[in-house]
Amino acid sequence: xxxxxxxxxxxxxxxxxxxxxxxxxxxxxxxxxxxxxxxxxxxxxxxxxxxxxxxxxxxxxxxxxxxxxxxxxxxxxxxxxxxxxxxxxxxxxxxxxxxxxxxxxxxxxxxxxxxxxxxxxxxxxxxxxxxxxxxxxxxxxxxxxxxxxxxxxxxxxxxxxxxxxxxxxxxxxxxxxxxxxxxxxxxxxxxxxxxxxxxxxxxxxxxxxxxxxxxxxxxxxxxxxxxxxxxxxxxxxxxxxxxxxxxxxxx
Amino acid sequence: xxxxxxxxxxxxxxxxxxxxxxxxxxxxxxxxxxxxxxxxxxxxxxxxxxxxxxxxxxxxxxxxxxxxxxxxxxxxxxxxxxxxxxxxxxxxxxxxxxxxxxxxxxxxxxxxxxxxxxxxxxxxxxxxxxxxxxxxxxxxxxxxxxxxxxxxxxxxxxxxxxxxxxxxxxxxxxxxxxxxxxxxxxxxxxxxxxxxxxxxxxxxxxxxxxxxxxxxxxxxxxxxxxxxxxxxxxxxxxxxxxxxxxxxxxxxxxxxxxxxxxxxxxxxxxxxx
Numbered sequence: 001x002x003x004x005x006x007x008x009x010x011x012x013x014x015x016x017x018x019x020x021x022x023x024x025x026x027x028x029x030x031x032x033x034x035x036x037x038x039x040x041x042x043x044x045x046x047x048x049x050x051x052x053x054x055x056x057x058x059x060x061x062x063x064x065x066x067x068x069x070x071x072x073x074x075x076x077x078x079x080x081x082x083x084x085x086x087x088x089x090x091x092x093x094x095x096x097x098x099x100x101x102x103x104x105x106x107x108x109x110x111x112x113x114x115x116x117x118x119x120x121x122x123x124x125x126x127x128x129x130x131x132x133x134x135x136x137x138x139x140x141x142x143x144x145x146x147x148x149x150x151x152x153x154x155x156x157x158x159x160x161x162x163x164x165x166x167x168x169x170x171x172x173x174x175x176x177x178x179x180x181x182x183x184x185x186x187x188x189x190x191x192x193x194x195x196x197x198x199x200x201x202x203x204x205x206x207x208x209x210x211x212x213x214x215x216x217x218x219x220x221x222x223x224x225x226x227x228x229x230x231x232x233x234x235x236x237x238x239x240x241x242x243x244x245x246x247x248x249x250x251x
Numbered sequence: 252x253x254x255x256x257x258x259x260x261x262x263x264x265x266x267x268x269x270x271x272x273x274x275x276x277x278x279x280x281x282x283x284x285x286x287x288x289x290x291x292x293x294x295x296x297x298x299x300x301x302x303x304x305x306x307x308x309x310x311x312x313x314x315x316x317x318x319x320x321x322x323x324x325x326x327x328x329x330x331x332x333x334x335x336x337x338x339x340x341x342x343x344x345x346x347x348x349x350x351x352x353x354x355x356x357x358x359x360x361x362x363x364x365x366x367x368x369x370x371x372x373x374x375x376x377x378x379x380x381x382x383x384x385x386x387x388x389x390x391x392x393x394x395x396x397x398x399x400x401x402x403x404x405x406x407x408x409x410x411x412x413x414x415x416x417x418x419x420x421x422x423x424x425x426x427x428x429x430x431x432x433x434x435x436x437x438x439x440x441x442x443x444x445x446x447x448x449x450x451x452x453x454x455x456x457x458x459x460x461x462x463x464x465x466x467x468x469x470x471x472x473x474x475x476x477x478x479x480x481x482x483x484x485x486x487x488x489x490x491x492x493x494x495x496x497x498x499x500x501x502x503x504x505x506x507x508x509x510x511x512x513x514x515x516x517x518x519x520x521x522x523x524x
Contacts, residue, residue, distance in 0.1 A: 055416040056415075056416065057412060057415060057416055075418040078416070078417060078418035079418060081416070081417075083413050083416045083417065084413075085410065085412055085413050094460075095283075095284050095409075095460060095466065095469070096460060096465055096466065096468070096469055097409070097466050098464065098465045098466075100465075101465055101466050101467070102409075104402070105402065105405060105406040105409065105410075106417070107402070108402040108403045108405070108406045108414070108419060109403075109417045109418045109419055111402070113400060113403065113420060113423070114399045114400060115399065140464060140465075160417070
C-alpha cells in the first residue's frame with residue numbers, strides 16, 4: 001500500500017445547485033496523497049458534479065476547494081491532475097485518430113499557447129507502456145475495444161506525469177473481463193507510481209472491492225470510510241436507503 | 252489547354268484559389284471534428300448580408316464582409332458559451348437571418364449592382380490581383396496561427412471538457428477558430444460564391460476522413476482534395492464557360508464519391524467496419 005501522507009484535495013462545506021435544484025449540499029471531504037478513493041452514489045446524486053467542481057469546470061455556490069493547498073485552480077495545479085472522462089458523445093469517435101495522436105493531446109498543456117508543439121515520443125511510449133497499450137500505438141482509436149479505448153485515455157492522462165488521476169465512470173460499456181483488468185491497472189498505478197486516484201462509479205459491488213477508501217454522495221456526503229472497515233449495510237442505507245425501499249416496494 | 256494560364260484573370264484566380272483551397276479544408280478539419288460544420292454555411296449567409304451592405308454603401312465587399320463575419324462569429328460564440336444556447340440552434344438562427352437581411356437590403360436598394368449573382372455563385376473575373384494578394388496574406392496568417400496552436404486546438408476540438416480541465420484555454424481557442432472561419436469565408440466568397448463556400452470547408456474533409464489513418468493525414472488529404480478540386484474546377488469552368496464556384500464544388504463532390512468507393516473497397520478487402 002502507498003504511504004498516505006498530506007492532503008492533496010480538500011473540500012470544505014461545498015454546495016452547488018443548478019438553478020434552484022440543489023445538487024451538492026455542504027460536502028466536506030479530504031483526500032490524502034496516495035489514496036485510492038472511490039466515490040459512489042445514485043444517479044443524479046452529484047458524483048460527476050463533485051469532480052467537475054474539483055476540476056474547476058464548475059464553480060461551487062459556497063464552500064472552498066483546495067488542491068495541494070492552493071485555493072484557486074491554476075495551470076500549475078491543473079497539470080498535476082490527469083482526468084479521464086466518461087466516454088461521451090462530445091468525442092467524435094468516427095474521426096480517424098491514432099493512439100499516438102490521442103496520447104499526444106495530453107502533452108498540449110506543457111507548452112504555452114502560441115508555441116509550436118514539443119512532441120515527446122519517449123513520454124508517449126512510457127504512458128502507453130504503463131497502460132499496456134504500447135503495441136497499439138499506430139492503431140486507429142476506432143479499431144480498439146471499449147476497454148482498450150479507456151486505457152488509451154488513461155495513457156493520455158498519465159503522459160503529463162500527474163500526481164492525481166480522476167476518472168469519471170470509466171467502466172461504462174466495458175465488459176466484465178476488461179473491467180477486472182482495468183481495476184488491476186488502477187491499483188498498479190496507485191501502488192507503484194504513488195498516484196492518488198479518485199474513481200467515480202455507480203458500480204457499487206466492484207468499487208467496494210477495489211478501492212482503499214469509499215465515499216458516498218447523495219447530494220450530501222453520506223459515508224466516508226476506509227474499505228477495510230466498511231460497513232456495507234450502513235453505507236447502503238445512508239446512501240441508497242429510500243431508493244432501495246422504493247425498488248422493493250415497486251417489485 | 253495551356254492558354255488558360257496566359258490570361259491574367261485566370262492567373263489571379265489560381266493564386267487566390269490555391270490559397271483558399273489550402274486554408275478552407277485546414278479550418279474545416281477542426282470544424283467537422285467539433286461537429287460544427289454548419290458554421291461555415293451560416294457565416295457564408297452572413298457574408299451575403301455584408302455584400303448587400305457593401306453594394307448599397309458602395310464600399311469594398313471584402314472588408315465589410317470580414318468585419319461582419321467576425322462580429323457575428325463572436326456573437327455566436329458568446330451565445331453558445333456564455334448564454335448556454337445550443338450551438339446548432341444558434342447556427343440555424345443566424346443562417347436564414349443572414350439571408351433575410353441580405354434579401355431585404357438588396358430589395359430596398361434601387362440599383363444594387365448587376366454583379367450580385369457572381370457574389371452568390373462565384374466568379375473568376377471579380378478577383379483582382381490586389382484581392383488575390385490579400386487572400387494569400389490572410390491564408391498564410393491563418394495557417395501559421397493554426398500551426399502555432401495546433402496541439403491545443405486539436406485537444407479542445409476533440410474533447411473540450413478534458414482539455415479545459417487540463418488547463419487548455421478552450422474559450423479563447425473556440426473564439427480563435429470562429430474568427431479564422433469568418434476570415435476564410437470572407438476571402439473565399441468572391442471566387443467560390445457566398446452560397447458555396449461552406450462546401451469547400453467540409454466536402455474535402457469528409458472525403459479525406461474516409462481514407463485517412465490519422466488526423467494529420469486527414470488534414471493533408473483534405474488539403475490535397477481542396478487543391479485538386481479548386482484547380483480542376485477552375486480549368487473546367489474556363490473550358491466549358493460555367494460558374495467557377497459551382498464547378499469547384501461539383502468536382503469536390505466527385506472526389507468524395509471516389510473516396511467513398513475506395514474506402515468501401517478497402518473495407519471489403521480488409522473486412523473492417
